[in-house]
Each structure stands twice: as structure tokens, then as C-alpha cells.
Amino acid sequence: MNDPVAILKRDHREASALMQELADSKPGAKRRRTVEKLDKALLLHMEIEEKVLYPVVQAQVSEEEAEEAEIEHGLIRVALEELQQLVDEPGFGAAVAMIVAGVRHHVKDEETKVFPELKAKLDRDALAEMGEAVMAMKKAARGQGRSRARATSS
Secondary structure, rough: OOHHHHHHEEEEEEEHHHHHHHHHHOHHHHHHHHHHHHHHHHHHHHHHHHHHHHHHHHOOOOOOHHHHHHHHHHHHHHHHHHHHHHOOOOOHHHHHHHHHHHHHHHHHHHHHEEEEHHHHHOOOHHHHHHHHHHHHHHHHHHHHHHHHHHHHHH
């Protein structure tokens, strides 16, 4: 079974590693590539959560948790924009610290409250269905990424 919680936790670890890489980075092409990777990874992760996870959380766990996640996602999007704008500028470290703090708070809420409650309330079939939806969105995003790469190299 594709466990949606395990998949989303793996995304959390990957984003954390990218943010650590940015915290230790110097201005230049590698930093810009890492910012792009983080941007794509977090935007896809948030889209998956908003379309697959949080409608179920709202219905089965807590409307308040779903609303809080929506607000946090908005703040993370703003932080990603700041990161993009400051990638080669003074203040980049502060932008990294801001996004790290926001993502860390969001991940802690999900991993200590939301995910355990969701797993307690859903049966195996419902979790498997969510996992399949998560994997389908990831696969579609990978396909779009390859299509864009081909289009830009032509």
C-alpha cells in the first residue's frame, strides 16, 4: 500500500535537507538551483495536501487543523517568493531562517497531531486510496517537468 502519511513525511525530510543545504550555501548557480528545487518540491507538496489530505482532515479530524494548514501554506508561499527574490542578495540567510521556522512548525503539527489522528480515523482502504491519489499527483508533476524540460531545450 502507498501510505500517504509515509510519503508526505518523506517529502518533509527532503524539504528539510534542501533547506539545510540553502542555510549553508553561498550565492551562485548552485544556490539558485537548490532554491528552484525547494520551490517545486514545497509547491507540489502543498498542492497535494490541499487537494488530497486536508479535505479529509477537515471532514474527519478537525476543521481548525485544516484552516491552520491553509494559513501556514499561504505563509510558506510568501516565504518562497522572498527566497526567490533574495537568492543572490544580502538577507538571504534571514529568508532561509523564516521559511525553515514556518515549515518546521507546520511539519511538527502534521506529524504529531494531524497524521496520527488521520490514521486513527481512516481504515486501510481509505488510506490506500489517499496514497494512490498522492502518487498520481507526483507522477503527473514528474511528467510535466519532463515536458517543460523538452520544451525549453528545443
